[in-house]
Amino acid sequence: MSLVIFPCCVSSSFMGDCESATRVVIDKLGVEIEDGSGFNCCGYPYKGVDFKAFVLMSGRNLALAEKKGADLVTTCGCCFGTTKQAESVLKEDSGLFEYVNDALKKEGLVYTGKSTARHFIEVLLSNPGIPSLKDKLGGVFSGKKVATHYGCKVLRPSSVVKFDNPFSPTKLDDLVEATGAESVSWSQKLECCGAPLMGVNDVTSMQLAKNKLESAKQAKADVICTACPFCYLQFERTRDILSRESGNGFNVPSLSLVQLLGLALGLDKGTLGINGAALPPGFIPASRNVRAAVGVS
Amino acid sequence: MSKATMVYIALLICCAGTAFKVSTWFRYSLGSKKFTALERVSAAVRGILLTVFSPKFPTLLKAFFVDAILQGKLFRVSARKWTAHFLIFGGFTMLLLMHALGNYVNPLVFSNYYATLNPFLFLRNFFGVFVIIGLAIAVYNRMHRDPNRPPTNSMDVYTILIFAAIMVSGIFLESVKITSISVFRDMTEEYAAGEEEDSLKALEAYWVENYGVVSPQLAGPFSPEMLAAGKASNSANCAQCHAPAQWAFMDYGVSRLITPVAGWFDGAPARSALYYAHFLLCLLGLAYLPFSKVFHLFTSPLSIVVNSVMDRAHSDPANLVTKQMLELDACTHCGMCTRHCSMAFITSIMPKGHTLPSERMSPLKLLATGRPLSARDSLVIQEGLSHCTNCTQCTIVCPVGINLQDLWFSVRETLLERDVPNLQVLSPCSVYRGMRKDEIDDACYNRPVINARKAIAERFGSFHWPGTAYAPSEEKVLDTAGVHLKHSANAACFSCVTCTNACPVVRTHQQPAAALDLLPHQLMQAVKLRLWDVVFGSKMLWDCVGCYQCQEYCPMSVPIADLIFELRNVAVSSTAGDISQKAQENL
Numbered sequence: 001m002s003l004v005i006f007p008c009c010v011s012s013s014f015m016g017d018c019e020s021a022t023r024v025v026i027d028k029l030g031v032e033i034e035d036g037s038g039f040n041c042c043g044y045p046y047k048g049v050d051f052k053a054f055v056l057m058s059g060r061n062l063a064l065a066e067k068k069g070a071d072l073v074t075t076c077g078c079c080f081g082t083t084k085q086a087e088s089v090l091k092e093d094s095g096l097f098e099y100v101n102d103a104l105k106k107e108g109l110v111y112t113g114k115s116t117a118r119h120f121i122e123v124l125l126s127n128p129g130i131p132s133l134k135d136k137l138g139g140v141f142s143g144k145k146v147a148t149h150y151g152c153k154v155l156r157p158s159s160v161v162k163f164d165n166p167f168s169p170t171k172l173d174d175l176v177e178a179t180g181a182e183s184v185s186w187s188q189k190l191e192c193c194g195a196p197l198m199g200v201n202d203v204t205s206m207q208l209a210k211n212k213l214e215s216a217k218q219a220k221a222d223v224i225c226t227a228c229p230f231c232y233l234q235f236e237r238t239r240d241i242l243s244r245e246s247g248n249g250f251n252v253p254s255l256s257l258v259q260l261l262g263l264a265l266g267l268d269k270g271t272l273g274i275n276g277a278a279l280p281p282g283f284i285p286a287s288r289n290v291r292a293a294v295g296v297s
Numbered sequence: 298m299s300k301a302t303m304v305y306i307a308l309l310i311c312c313a314g315t316a317f318k319v320s321t322w323f324r325y326s327l328g329s330k331k332f333t334a335l336e337r338v339s340a341a342v343r344g345i346l347l348t349v350f351s352p353k354f355p356t357l358l359k360a361f362f363v364d365a366i367l368q369g370k371l372f373r374v375s376a377r378k379w380t381a382h383f384l385i386f387g388g389f390t391m392l393l394l395m396h397a398l399g400n401y402v403n404p405l406v407f408s409n410y411y412a413t414l415n416p417f418l419f420l421r422n423f424f425g426v427f428v429i430i431g432l433a434i435a436v437y438n439r440m441h442r443d444p445n446r447p448p449t450n451s452m453d454v455y456t457i458l459i460f461a462a463i464m465v466s467g468i469f470l471e472s473v474k475i476t477s478i479s480v481f482r483d484m485t486e487e488y489a490a491g492e493e494e495d496s497l498k499a500l501e502a503y504w505v506e507n508y509g510v511v512s513p514q515l516a517g518p519f520s521p522e523m524l525a526a527g528k529a530s531n532s533a534n535c536a537q538c539h540a541p542a543q544w545a546f547m548d549y550g551v552s553r554l555i556t557p558v559a560g561w562f563d564g565a566p567a568r569s570a571l572y573y574a575h576f577l578l579c580l581l582g583l584a585y586l587p588f589s590k591v592f593h594l595f596t597s598p599l600s601i602v603v604n605s606v607m608d609r610a611h612s613d614p615a616n617l618v619t620k621q622m623l624e625l626d627a628c629t630h631c632g633m634c635t636r637h638c639s640m641a642f643i644t645s646i647m648p649k650g651h652t653l654p655s656e657r658m659s660p661l662k663l664l665a666t667g668r669p670l671s672a673r674d675s676l677v678i679q680e681g682l683s684h685c686t687n688c689t690q691c692t693i694v695c696p697v698g699i700n701l702q703d704l705w706f707s708v709r710e711t712l713l714e715r716d717v718p719n720l721q722v723l724s725p726c727s728v729y730r731g732m733r734k735d736e737i738d739d740a741c742y743n744r745p746v747i748n749a750r751k752a753i754a755e756r757f758g759s760f761h762w763p764g765t766a767y768a769p770s771e772e773k774v775l776d777t778a779g780v781h782l783k784h785s786a787n788a789a790c791f792s793c794v795t796c797t798n799a800c801p802v803v804r805t806h807q808q809p810a811a812a813l814d815l816l817p818h819q820l821m822q823a824v825k826l827r828l829w830d831v832v833f834g835s836k837m838l839w840d841c842v843g844c845y846q847c848q849e850y851c852p853m854s855v856p857i858a859d860l861i862f863e864l865r866n867v868a869v870s871s872t873a874g875d876i877s878q879k880a881q882e883n884l
Binding site: 007009010012013014016040041044045046047048049050051052053056057060093103106107152153156157158166167190191192194195196197198199200201202204205207208211230233237 | 639640641642643645646647686687688689690693702720721722723724725726727728729730731732734746779780801802804805839840842843844845846848849856858859862863865866869870
């Protein structure tokens with residue numbers, strides 16, 4: 001199966017730079033992922049208000065991928081989990097399967113179940129794989145402590161997403177440690193960031209994020225690394241608001257996985273859409289060493 | 298009335314219309330009443346001056362040349378549209394300069410200008426072909442059956458028609474003039490007055506033979522001697538100021554087609570009727586320009602330039618309001634936004650009466666005038682806007698650089714201030730609002746969510762405990778439910794409270810039972826007992842983050858989170874019907 005990148009609405013809206021940098025990171029890592037076009041939203045916002053619409057939206061994306069003979073690759077945990085769930089619904093619910101394929105006929109599309117959604121983490125683990133990544137990145141972040149955050153939909157429901165052990169996942173940690181950083185253990189690692197409630201119940205939403213930021217700080221993490229842009233936005237927004245309201249107590253900044261890898265590859269923080277001011281001093285590796293390590297002249 | 302007077306009247310209407318339109322950019326707004334028109338004018342002047350003397354100026358110039366003049370953004374989005382558009386735009390501009398304004402412009406460039414000489418004779422047709430091919434592609438694009446294309450509206454039709462009518466009338470007029478014997482004789486009287494009658498006859502024969510004049514007296518074949526005499530006369534009298542008619546290849550081609558009926562059109566009245574048709578159509582286009590889609594000639598470049606240097610983080614809020622009004626006028630209804638809309642396909646399959654991006658613009662123009670929208674219109678726009686997933690594609694692809702996503706945000710907030718409950722605010726679509734909370738009035742921020750929750754609670758409030766829990770009408774609640782709920786997948790639940798212990802939302806509260814109405818395990822029990830008023834009125838139902846911890850930990854594999862999503866679907870689908878029915882009644 002070839003791979004095609006699936007763009008995330010939230011990233012396009014609020015992290016345009018990071019989204020365009022994803023392409024650069026993919027190319028620098030030498031992974032072959034094509035650009036896709038014509039996709040719609042994964043349907044995540046619709047799951048609770050119009051289930052059919054959600055399945056149809058994900059189903060159409062999967063059908064577009066199937067037409068290209070490709071799997072969808074996403075850097076977003078929510079897009080990943082949502083599409084995975086639609087796949088499983090389409091497998092189990094023959095009524096919805098028929099409904100979706102009937103609707104897709106209009107565009108000459110069909111989804112038979114051949115294509116699937118894959119998180120960027122999975123893709124990187126198989127190609128280039130950890131040993132080669134370690135070689136490539138040359139331990140640029142050695143001595144740095146990273147709190148890894150998978151995001152709910154990457155892990156759960158585990159029977160549907162089948163990504164990793166839902167109680168003790170390691171895939172993102174392996175990837176982060178390939179940069180030389182240490183993945184710290186933190187009590188709130190598997191909890192929700194609260195982002196889905198943003199705009200619906202901001203108090204609860206922010207409390208959830210606050211708990212996580214406190215936990216990451218207790219674990220002495222330099223940064224939080226998220227496998228989902230939605231969580232990244234939630235952490236950064238909460239950190240911004242809380243540090244404005246209550247001084248500097250919430251100073252653990254976040255990076256999305258793409259941003260962390262991008263920094264490790266020596267990309268400019270502006271290109272990656274990173275607000276460098278929040279990162280601990282000396283976190284960004286001196287670019288010359290990195291370039292030598294990556295083999296860029 | 299002289300022609301000059303007519304031109305001045307059309308020009309006056311055009312200028313007055315433009316002035317009126319420009320004034321609306323400062324007077325109208327989408328609900329924002331923070332600034333007076335005068336404040337907005339002065340903010341705009343200040344903004345323009347600051348930009349001109351700032352490092353942003355090169356950015357602005359680049360946007361103007363690359364994206365406005367060369368339409369680079371359109372090219373990147375669709376090469377076919379760019380071709381059509383550039384053919385019309387380029388061709389028409391050249392015709393305007395070297396034909397309509399030819400008497401003023403051409404002498405500036407060429408020392409010896411005659412409309413009947415090359416390159417002018419040829420170029421008029423050359424650029425005319427540009428416009429006609431461009432129009433043909435535009436018509437084809439609009440006729441071509443494409444499910445993703447938004448419908449063509451009357452303004453699109455008018456725009457194509459007015460350009461086509463100007464072109465057709467012009468070509469027809471010229472082809473009639475080519476065949477016309479009276480035009481020929483007028484010319485010979487003026488330029489070959491000294492010639493003998495025989496020589497004039499030879500000249501006429503030469504023109505009939507070679508340049509398409511249709512003569513009632515003379516018909517070929519002509520003798521070579523006569524043609525030679527005619528050629529000599531032509532060289533002496535005509536050739537300096539008149540290139541062969543074939544150079545006007547399109548006019549000449551059409552003139553061949555009308556040869557059999559050329560006599561009907563020969564004569565001053567027919568010619569002047571054609572002339573005035575062409576002339577007045579041009580003036581009509583000019584006078585109506587500010588009120589038509591063609592106004593984008595000015596507004597689109599403005600929108601491109603303005604958006605290249607403005608952003609909501611740094612620009613004066615007064616200017617942002619003004620910019621949005623300008624953007625409403627800059628829309629060309631090209632449909633690019635709709636074609637790339639994340640909701641386009643879904644909308645075509647599940648029509649909810651909501652509108653796609655390109656179709657929202659004209660109701661929004663109405664909304665901006667401050668006139669009250671009909672309940673139906675506002676419902677339709679609100680539906681469309683609240684279903685938007687904020688994927689930014691519309692803004693990325695808009696060839697004239699309109700920040701559509703910002704526009705939707707402004708309008709959505711304006712409409713949410715009205716008290717028609719909008720259930721979509723309970724979905725993660727609200728994240729976009731949340732991210733831009735700073736721009737929303739505190740008093741207005743929470744109200745939509747409260748209203749939506751209230752509407753749902755009221756909808757199910759009548760299912761009162763201790764009513765008959767299994768009454769058929771109440772069982773109907775499950776009609777719209779998903780498989781888990783229908784099959785009572787929670788039957789296995791024995792209230793071990795593992796779900797509640799695993800729930801991160803529960804843990805954020807000091808007194809969770811009071812704050813959430815029902816804890817997750819209680820929610821499961823309430824579903825089992827069909828206590829719909831309790832279930833749908835509970836805060837837990839909407840405060841769930843959907844993290845699936847409960848489901849992951851449940852020892853009985855009850856799909857708790859999935860059940861919550863199904864309950865939400867039931868709540869929304871049953872309540873949405875009520876809301877739209879109520880709104881329809883208010884119409």
